[in-house]
Amino acid sequence: MSADVTEAGPDAPTPPDPHEPVPHEPGRVRQVAEGIGTRLVAFARVRPVSLALALLLVVLALASGSLTHAPSERLRELVGAGLDPFEDRTSWLLVFGSVFFAGGPAQLVLAVVGVLVLVGAAERRMGPCRTVAAYLVTAVVATGVGVAVQALGQALGETWALEVAAESTLHPLTPALGTIMTASAFSGPLWRRRIRLVGFSFVFAFVLYDGHPSGLYALLGALVGLAFGVVLAGRPAERGWLRSSHHEVRRLASTIVAVTALGPVLTLLTRSPIGALSPLGMLFRDVLPGRSLSAACAAAGQGAPDRHAPPIGACARAAALAGIDTVPTVLLSLLPLAVLLVCAWYLRRGRRLALDVAVAVNGLLAVFAGLYYVVLPVTTDPVVDQPRHVVERGVLAVLAVAVPAAVAVGLFLLRRHFGIGAEGTRRPRFALVVVLSGVVLAVTFAVLAWLGRASFVPTIEPWTLLLDVPERFVPVGFVGLTRIGPVPDGGVVRAAFEWVGPLWWLVVLVGLVVGATRPGDVRPDAARAQVREIVHRGTPGTLSHMALWEGNRYWFTADGRAAVAYRVVAGIAVTTGEPLCPADRLPEVTREFARWCDDQGLTPVFYSVRGELSPLFADMGWSTLPVGEETVLHPATFAMTGKKWQDVRSSINRATKNGVRAEWTRYADLRPAVARQIGEISEQWVAEKNLPEMGFTLGGVDELRDPDVALMLALDEDDSVQAVTSWLPSWRDGEVVGWTLDFMRRRPDSMNGVMEFVIASSALAMKEQGVEFLSLSAAPLATSASSDGPASQTERVLTFLGRVLEPAYGFRTLLTFKKKFQPEFVPLVMAFPDPVQLPAIGTALGRAYLPDLSVGAVVRLVRTVV
Structure with missing residues (x-):
């Protein structure tokens, strides 16, 4: 029946009267205002203490007249923290008002x-009562102890305490830092590590580069909060270091490098920085504000500097600083920091080249800091007076050296987490370019300086020139404040004097960007794109999508329409599943790859291939061993009927009662909050296990970002992620014909049976899609039944390993879980040419799954399984 003759029923809506006025909808501004008000009300309900404290800060600023400008001197004298203000005020309790x-x-x-x-x-972690207690305790203790430390320093004649004695410090961030440090004790292992490491990194940056009492109070507040959190949480402080995945280690290392690189910038934002490392940024300022060089010399009681006589004293320092206070000088100070920031960016992405450069730059800064802050001032510099307090200045010098040295050593120890590009040719090429460019620039400057030596003030000597060449590549913060060298008048010599250093650092910066962006020719993007095309055309195995993961190398047939993804470990080429080709080409491609490996001196091992291919390998004279069983479902006939499905049906009913729903999606389509929760759930799972995270055929968070990978989420009514699974597609002629389970994580406090609910929901979704199969993947070293015949010695070893590793990784428990879905079992085998090489093959497989296995990890693993 056509739509224009449809008869309206009794319940059909009445057409609107055209003469009746249309109700006025709320305006856009009103809607926005209502939305903001709703969010504020919700925020106030969940975090009333934090909102009240923020409002208190604003109200006090308004009442004191300091909302739009700096507070009055009277207010600073009344409530400011500091030694002299503390002694002068009538009530010592007022000092604690400095945090408000x-x-x-x-x-x-x-x-x-x-x-x-x-x-x-x-407040969200601890609740309002503990939050108030933490805020007040950290504020009072940090302020009181800070003033006491200043008093002790002044009594001992400590230079820093004498310099800041008259300061009245207002430090409202101190209790905020102390409160979050207290809350870290109530957080999971992942966020506890993040809060403490990142928080103390920023605090130490302020202490070392700014140097004012506010940094001391912030450090004390963080330490007090750390201790108070342990007391409130009622559990002992953790000893040792919690396990972290590659992803998390990279993020934390990137943060530390970024913080240390940005530290010198604090000297620009501080009116008079006095921190131990503040000299790094001192020459960004006008060293002689409002006065000419001759006026400075006159003020120092000296005449203008003679061209042929080395100036001395204050005039010497003024002359040298004025001579190098130029744009290239600023670039020379900024470029190393820019290099470190770029390193931080690529460290987050696991680039080995970025780690190498960050280690080298921090190592050089440590060496030069030791040379110019320790060696030269004591031995050769006649301008800088010998310090009155040797111990005190020695501590500052040690700090100047220790910070970049500690960063360099820490990054070097973490190098196993930064393997991307480690085996390519980019790193040797980068090193060659950096060294050659440095040599060319140094020789160029030395030749020009010697030819134009008469233009230097004073005239340069050969030995002085040799010492001056390395200084051209060093940030002037290390040179200008400790040692003064001759400066050329102008011309080509002056240009070389100023620009060889910045040019070399530009070479480092550009080379780093180019080398880290393209980490090498081992895993080129073009090869991966070609493999993706092959996978989309169709391959017989269910693990073919794993060939697109980071860490794989690729071998292609001559026609480029078939490939093998593999990894090389100690001369063993372990494939990621079966060859990537049509089923009728499997024998041909398998033999070609085996011959190519033999030509390259590699031992080929086909890992996790279907057992039905065993006759092919038998014809080649190879041996096979079972390594697991793949569990396969057929969505077209999927039905949860019968007693065996009782647990799965109960899980679905429980999810319905608890308001938990399933959502089929892609990572790119996730809301930012949901994506963040998935990362947190995964990192918490890794951290709490305190065991090495496995790779190779087991994907992590990074693999979820592939646009072809699908996700099935379990979300509650508040959009909180309760569980997540990822599904790898199998293709035929550009169409998805099946899905393979890979990533599987659940929130620790999620409802019982949430994973059964997620997988059952996935099967129902795939049934609607009309795909041919659903694979729950395989559990390594776990089989559903024993072989009828006698087991070989190697099979007995694999069975023993599966039983021993069960407490650590739960492979057999995982297989038992998958049996709930009544799957079809498909045996997976490993094929290899020579049984004598089984020990080496076993080692290669272990390194493929656990590439960063350390002695400490082995100890933790043994403790878990014993």
């Missing part, structure tokens, strides 16, 4: 944001 006032509008904004974010996060 800001030193200006910028600090007020930072304080309000810090309270809302840091205290808000702490």
